[in-house]
Amino acid sequence: MAYHRLPEPQIRTFCESVMQKHGFNDKQSRDITDVILTADLQGLESHGVQRLIRYHNGMKSGTIKADVQPEVIHETPLSVALDAHSCMGHIASVEAMERAIEKAKAHGFGVATVKNSNHFGVGGYYAMMAVREGMMGMCFTNTEAISVPTFGKKAMLGTNPIAFAMPADPVPMLYDVATTVVPRGKLEVYAKQGKPMPLGWAVDENGNDTDDAARVIANIKNKAGGGILPLGGSSPGSGSHKGYGLELIVEILSSILAGGNTSNHVASNGLGDTSQSFFAIDLKMFGDPDDMRARLSTLMQELRDSDKADGRDRIYTPGEMEVYSREDKLKNGIPVNDSTLAELRGIAEELGMDFDAMVEVLD
Numbered sequence: 001m002a003y004h005r006l007p008e009p010q011i012r013t014f015c016e017s018v019m020q021k022h023g024f025n026d027k028q029s030r031d032i033t034d035v036i037l038t039a040d041l042q043g044l045e046s047h048g049v050q051r052l053i054r055y056h057n058g059m060k061s062g063t064i065k066a067d068v069q070p071e072v073i074h075e076t077p078l079s080v081a082l083d084a085h086s087c088m089g090h091i092a093s094v095e096a097m098e099r100a101i102e103k104a105k106a107h108g109f110g111v112a113t114v115k116n117s118n119h120f121g122v123g124g125y126y127a128m129m130a131v132r133e134g135m136m137g138m139c140f141t142n143t144e145a146i147s148v149p150t151f152g153k154k155a156m157l158g159t160n161p162i163a164f165a166m167p168a169d170p171v172p173m174l175y176d177v178a179t180t181v182v183p184r185g186k187l188e189v190y191a192k193q194g195k196p197m198p199l200g201w202a203v204d205e206n207g208n209d210t211d212d213a214a215r216v217i218a219n220i221k222n223k224a225g226g227g228i229l230p231l232g233g234s235s236p237g238s239g240s241h242k243g244y245g246l247e248l249i250v251e252i253l254s255s256i257l258a259g260g261n262t263s264n265h266v267a268s269n270g271l272g273d274t275s276q277s278f279f280a281i282d283l284k285m286f287g288d289p290d291d292m293r294a295r296l297s298t299l300m301q302e303l304r305d306s307d308k309a310d311g312r313d314r315i316y317t318p319g320e321m322e323v324y325s326r327e328d329k330l331k332n333g334i335p336v337n338d339s340t341l342a343e344l345r346g347i348a349e350e351l352g353m354d355f356d357a358m359v360e361v362l363d
Contacts, residue, residue: 001193004341005333005362011049012037014344014358018052021351022059023066024088032090035121040334043325046185047122049336050192053343054119055088056350064088064118070095078107081258082114089120089274093139097126097278101133104280114276115260119143123163124176124322130280131165131172134289138279139163142254145263146220147180147247148227150240153207155220155227158263158274159183160250165319167289169297174319179246180228184220187213187228192339202228209234253277333362 012033019029032055040048058064063086070092074081080099084092096112103110120126123139130137143158159178166173181201190197196211204210205225219226231243255262260275267273283289300317308315329335336344341361348355 001337001339003335003337005335006049006359007333007362008037008041008330010359011334014348014353014355015049015052017353017358018056018347018351021353022056024091028088028091031094032088035090035094035125037334038125039122041326041329042122042124042322043329044122044185045335046183046189049334049344050189050340051119051121051185052347053340056347058118070114078103078109078111080112082112084114084117086116086118086273089118089276092117093120093126093276093278094129096276097129097137097139097280100278100280101130101135104130104135104282105133108282108285110280112278113254113258114278115255115258115273117141117260117274117276119274120276122176123161124165124174124319126278127163127165127176128172128174131167131174133280134167134283136166136279136281136283137164138281139276140250140253141276142251142260142263142266142274143184144220144266144274146184146227147230148203148207150230150234150236150244153203153205154225155223156264157230157244157247157251158266159228160247160254160263162246162250166296167283167293168300169293171317171320171323173296173300173317174322176319179231179243179250181231181233181243182228184217184228187217189337191217192337200229200233202226203234 015033016029065086068085068087070082092114100110100112126139127137145155147157159180161178163176190213197213202216232239255275258275261273345355
């Protein structure tokens, strides 16, 4: 399957226009688009514009609502709980982290939970919102059940990602990973490409290893059994129990705290009933923020400079490769495959837009 590059300013304008067509205001459209394109710019294709068709279909079906706002249902000086009422996950999440940051500025620490939300894109985006304020940021989300527990063959927990970020130089520390071997979006990419996925990523309805991404996705959709494996794969000998435990911790920090559905009770593709949590921590609570930033920067540089394995000439710190990816794609365009490009054109046609007049496709 061929890939094409789309100029970032043009695909940004297109995505914002799509959101406006669906009824979002200018700020909401900018925020949603910024989260989507942050994924593509960082090289996380699975969470970028290839997800636009999922959001578009969700809004058409009414499982994602453009005419509602997150509601505060509980609040203390340090915390706030929101009910998203099935609004776009990106909107609820931006508001939640903004509220957490506001509380951290006032009291040193702030946390916000969200229930009845939707897929919120790339988690690192929200953790980095805190970093831009000189703070430490974290966020967690559950998803539709997509992962089988160690020794199981029925999906019970989500991909349940963790995002953590802290200021450092020359690039921040940014850790943003699913607690499964891979996120669902990776399987979607392989299914679109018609390629076998690596063995060790997922199991079929009988709990057996499979390279058929489309089959696993269909089984998850139809609740037919099987799913993606936790970090560590299928055996405690390779650390499966560690990924399984991390999935459960994220479940607690999202759905249990928020009062939302746990992953095994999240319905249609995670649309309308996922949960999230967002943490902002002012480093001044622990001393001099500049000193902490300097010491973390030193540690990260020492990691980069440490001895390399045979045949390797570079060690990257978490978040560093994303910075280089962003620089490249801002300059050379965002890559999309043929299938995603066809979806973007189809969305434009349904909304009365001329995709090719708005976006130049670079071969």
